[in-house]
Amino acid sequence: MGLGDRLRRVVRQQARKAGREYARGKRAYREGREWGENHADEFDLPTDEEDRARIVCRRHAEKRRAAVNADGEPACFEAGHPDCEGCAEDVGDGRVQTW
16 A cells, blocks of 8 residues: 555545534534523523523634523533533533623
């Protein structure tokens, strides 16, 4: 197997990985929009007209509207991800960045 073949294989693997990450993020965003019971008001977070919290996502560094569950986890929360874990802690402590 030559260098060109290895390079093509690595590029294909990275492209598939990026595609999976994109799909996971898209799914989390969609689920967040469709999420049920919202507790954003219990954490004194600014909300939009649909009562979704207006937070700044640490993981993707973007403004988001998300429902918040009773544990202070935004709907886009992914357990085990350090940025998501930190965000949920900040929501619970009342120091999450909002807009």
